[in-house]
Amino acid sequence: MLEYLTQALAGLKAHELASTWADVSGFLIAIFGFGATLVGVRKSKNAALAAQQAAQATRDSIRLLETIVDFSTAIAVLEDIKRAHRETGISSTLPERYATIRKQLIVLKASHVKLSDDQLAVIQNAVANLSTMEDHIEKALANKSVFPVTKFNFIISRDIDKLVDVLTALKTDQEVRNGAEQT
Template sequence: MFDLFSILKWLKDHELASTWADVSGFLIAIFGFAATLWNVRSSKNAAIKAQEAAQAARDSIRRFDTIVDFSTAIAVLEDIKRAHRENGLSTGLPERYATIRKQLIVLRASSADLPEEHRTVIQNAIANLSTMETQIDKAIAGKSELPVAKFNSLLSRDIDKLVDILIGLKADQEKQP
């Protein structure tokens, strides 16, 4: 171990310290500077961890919102199928189609982390809804019949694919810490 007197003698010889107070001040300054550096590094690491935790929370909320949006879209599509069966052709149908189509467009655009195959499913559902809305408008104008069975078959297929995506999203959400 260091011989404290030899250190003091060296400091005095080099005119760095003349008393024990000078030595203790010198040592306090060195240890204080080292402690400051240690605390700065710890603070930086804590800030990085806090930033990562905040990002993880934002990602979790975004995934949860996506799950809710998918669930809502599926429920609305089921409601439209029910309306086809119960009411057949009604003047409120085009508006419902337009509303769910817009919701799916927003869902596709706002869910940046969805794989391309999921985006394709959403795009196909949007295209089907657009085509059906056009046919409903023609039927309301009296220019054609409403093919309820065909529409419900297409809606059922789209719903099934959206449910598959929803199940995958829920499973991914459960895996996240």
């Protein structure tokens, strides 16, 4: 073995690559050090990717939670509109309330939370219904006529039920994500 190392050093000297064992050992240390550096860089890169994925998952979770809160608020506002229909009938504040809830639903539809086509259709249908009802209320206010409270509350109740289904699906998704994050 010693003879093999002596021949190797002689070969390195002949090619002017090393003149002493110190040169050889320095070269080997540099090679192994470079390899260890590459391994460290790879581990750092993997850790950075994992941190980036965790940050994205947190952003998605927050976005989903905000969407859940917005859906809950929209449903509560629709319930308030139904109550206002029953208590006051037609009033000049109703068109504003309809416009506000329509805008909120449009924002929900455009949110960055992935909603299915059916869920998007539920939101779009509610927006269309609210727009039509707002138009009827505006006309009734202008003509000082009555409007069909029972029919409007039925339509709003149906839209609320469908929005509650979407809300329930979003909450289930949130619970599944929270369960996956804990494991």
